[in-house]
Amino acid sequence: MNLNQRIEDWLSDNKNAFRSLDRPFVTLSYAQSLDGSIALRCDEPLALSGEESLRLTHQLRSMHDGILVGIGTVLSDDPQLTVRHWIGHNPQPIVLDSQLRIPAKARLCCLPDKRCWVLTTVDDQGTVIEGLEITALEGNADGQVCLQRALKLLVHRGIKSLMVEGGASVISAFLKARLVDALVLTISPQFVGGYKAVNDLGKASRCALPKLKPFFSERLGDDLIVWGNLDYGDYAA
Numbered sequence: 663m664n665l666n667q668r669i670e671d672w673l674s675d676n677k678n679a680f681r682s683l684d685r686p687f688v689t690l691s692y693a694q695s696l697d698g699s700i701a702l703r704c705d706e707p708l709a710l711s712g713e714e715s716l717r718l719t720h721q722l723r724s725m726h727d728g729i730l731v732g733i734g735t736v737l738s739d740d741p742q743l744t745v746r747h748w749i750g751h752n753p754q755p756i757v758l759d760s761q762l763r764i765p766a767k768a769r770l771c772c773l774p775d776k777r778c779w780v781l782t783t784v785d786d787q788g789t790v791i792e793g794l795e796i797t798a799l800e801g802n803a804d805g806q807v808c809l810q811r812a813l814k815l816l817v818h819r820g821i822k823s824l825m826v827e828g829g830a831s832v833i834s835a836f837l838k839a840r841l842v843d844a845l846v847l848t849i850s851p852q853f854v855g856g857y858k859a860v861n862d863l864g865k866a867s868r869c870a871l872p873k874l875k876p877f878f879s880e881r882l883g884d885d886l887i888v889w890g891n892l893d894y895g896d897y898a899a
């Protein structure tokens with residue numbers, strides 16, 4: 663069985679075993695360099711995945727009901743978040759965008775088969791942007807979209823599995839809130855010295871730092887794939 667098939671089976675088992683009705687099963691998946699960089703700078707993207715890893719990413723997209731990124735990634739990369747390098751369905755695209763900064767010309771606004779869901783804290787019923795479905799939610803203490811409320815809304819809308827692709831602020835926020843169930847990480851064997859995937863995880867004690875347990879790793883093309891389940895210890899957040 664090849665790596666793609668093994669990761670697919672592992673992820674399916676995990677999704678099937680997930681029981682919460684309050685939120686979707688969350689898979690975090692992104693590509694980083696050896697030093698943990700995901701981009702050159704926060705507004706300067708860098709293609710890190712090789713051909714095979716890119717195919718794996720698209721396979722993973724096809725295995726989730728929804729795919730979520732932060733507005734920083736939309737402004738920097740203008741992604742489509744569709745499945746193009748694998749055969750499968752496009753997940754529902756979702757953007758966290760507290761201040762409703764998404765440009766009307768973003769590629770996510772003109773997807774052929776889906777209206778992108780934008781979760782914001784701006785309660786302006788009058789805002790209509792073609793191609794988007796905008797939902798206002800109460801913000802968190804920092805005035806950003808509250809992840810717990812966002813995930814509850816998503817599961818009620820039928821998103822039972824969610825792939826979180828980045829960027830760094832969103833990756834860190836999901837890890838800090840202990841809302842990641844599984845990780846599939848592509849490591850490209852190069853140093854970049856750029857914008858790091860994970861920043862502040864709060865003042866958790868050492869024993870409460872998120873770990874992968876169990877974890878697996880295997881080479882795929884020129885990259886290393888590391889995958890596994892998140893273990894947050896028994897420390898109460």
Ligand SMILES: NC(=O)c1ccc[n+]([C@@H]2O[C@H](COP(=O)([O-])OP(=O)(O)OC[C@H]3O[C@@H](n4cnc5c(N)ncnc54)[C@H](OP(=O)(O)O)[C@@H]3O)[C@@H](O)[C@H]2O)c1
Pocket residue numbers: 691692693694699700701702703704705706707708710731732733734735736738739758759760761762763805806807808809827828829830831832833835857
């Ligand atoms: N290598 C990879 O796999 C990969 C994948 C994705 C992205 N990237 C890179 O990542 C970079 C962008 O990362 P980024 O950190 O600047 O932006 P980001 O994580 O994509 O988006 C961050 C923004 O999301 C909004 N947001 C809303 N609610 C939030 C919440 N609860 N927690 C955190 N953020 C929330 C905030 O803006 P508001 O306050 O305005 O809402 C925040 O500034 C780009 O360079 C891109 O190329 C790399």
